[in-house]
Amino acid sequence: MVFNLRRLRRAVPGMIDAALVGVGAIGSMVVRAVLEDYPWIDLVAAVDVAPDKVGKDLGEVVGLEEELGLEVEDDLEVALIESVPDVVIVTTSSRLGDVFDTLLTAVGSGSDVISTCEELAYPWIVDPAAARLLDDAARWAGVSVLGAGINPGFMMDLLPAILTLPCTRVEGIEVQRVVDASKRREPFQRKIGAGMTPGEFRDAVNTGKITAHVGLEQSAYLLAEALGWRPLSIETSPVEPVIAERGVTTDYVKVEPGRVAGVRQTLRLESDGGRRIDLILEAYVGAEDERDEFIVRGRPPVHATIRPGVQGDWGTVGSVLNMIPTLLGADAGLLTVVDLIPRRPLS
The missing domain is CATH 3.40.50.720 (NAD(P)-binding Rossmann-like Domain)
Structure with a gap:
């Protein structure tokens, strides 16, 4: 060296x-x-x-x-x-x-x-x-x-790992991050398909214009490593659209009821001993219950929620x-x- x-x-x-x-x-x-x-x-x-x-x-x-x-x-x-x-x-x-x-x-x-x-x-x-x-x-x-960064790097890996500190054992962790995309930059809102029809959204996914969140698997492996778990399998769901139930207008897009407001994606990592990590990410314009929620199944159990969720760009x-x-x-x-x-x- x-x-x-x-x-x-x-x-x-x-x-x-x-x-x-x-x-x-x-x-x-x-x-x-x-x-x-x-x-x-x-x-x-x-x-x-x-x-x-x-x-x-x-x-x-x-x-x-x-x-x-x-x-x-x-x-x-x-x-x-x-x-x-x-x-x-x-x-x-x-x-x-x-x-x-x-x-x-x-x-x-x-x-x-x-x-x-x-x-x-x-x-x-x-x-x-x-x-x-x-x-x-x-x-x-x-x-x-x-x-x-904020995710991966903190919200879905480092922070839940720290929340397990008082636990003598951990059997499972679930992290859910709900992001109000109307507070994010225009490229982010476009990237999640806000304003598209469901058909346009499917086409955009198939052509790669809309992709899965980059970093979800990284967060799962980081968290497993922090816990000392050996991953056995990991399954990431396809990107799913969140359909707007009401009209939402941001500085960049207008989303009518029935059109796509954003995306939802889930991941499950299975470890030895029946232990698992579940990550759920939702990012859509008009999200009313914006939050970061953490559920640790262990001894003792830990349940923590941050409202509103931590803003991604400045985070x-x-x-x-x-x-x-x-x-x-x-x-x-x-x-x-x-x-x-x-x-x-x-x-």
Whole structure:
């Protein structure tokens, strides 16, 4: 392993220099959050390949009224050499294959890496070879790589794992997340088919325009690992439409009664000993009982509900930024969020 001088420097409290890769919707929110809520993070580089963003001031790109004196670049390797960040924040894609080269470049620069890529939350079930290569590269460079966010990364894996702390035994866990999509960004509302007819929805699913939630399986495996369970089988339901019972109008779509308001998806993971994890995700415009609900069947049982549910976009931004100090002090390698909390041994 290469001795990493940046990690030695972090032993002294002070500012954390961060580079941002991806100045889209979530990346823009990261910029705003850093400026308003994180005085100990200094953005030293911003990278995006979109021609309409490259060469412009970061403040202009994210819609601020003032310039930040930081130009958006399109060459990641050069940006990292020039800025020498402690951590690289990657907010570009949900798919591991799309971010893999970016992650390797960041690791090769000697920076820790944290990403909102859902598949990176538990990449071994997506591409074991790529995960192993990334882990080896991170260990050699003496840095950490982590997939983080609201879901996966917290609501349906890390938080229910923490809720089992007072339990002497756990026999099963059910997590239900109901999201009022009318509070989310336009791309999200379009992605769940809001406003479509049921027929249009089926066609969109068949053509891949509407896909299952990326990260549900990652959450199940993360939770099982935190509990020390050995998964035996996992079954994810097809994406089902939630049909509107009343008219709903958002800033972006109009949904009439009988049309699609959003999606519902379920997952069941079976473990040895008859133990199981059930995850239920509903995201639709006009959801009246927006919540995150957790049922732990164990000794003692635990039943907790958060109303309204945690907002996804800002929740993702907060989850990522708040993990950075812990990540900088973590062991080198490809990590998951449950590596950073107390875990039960395999049982």
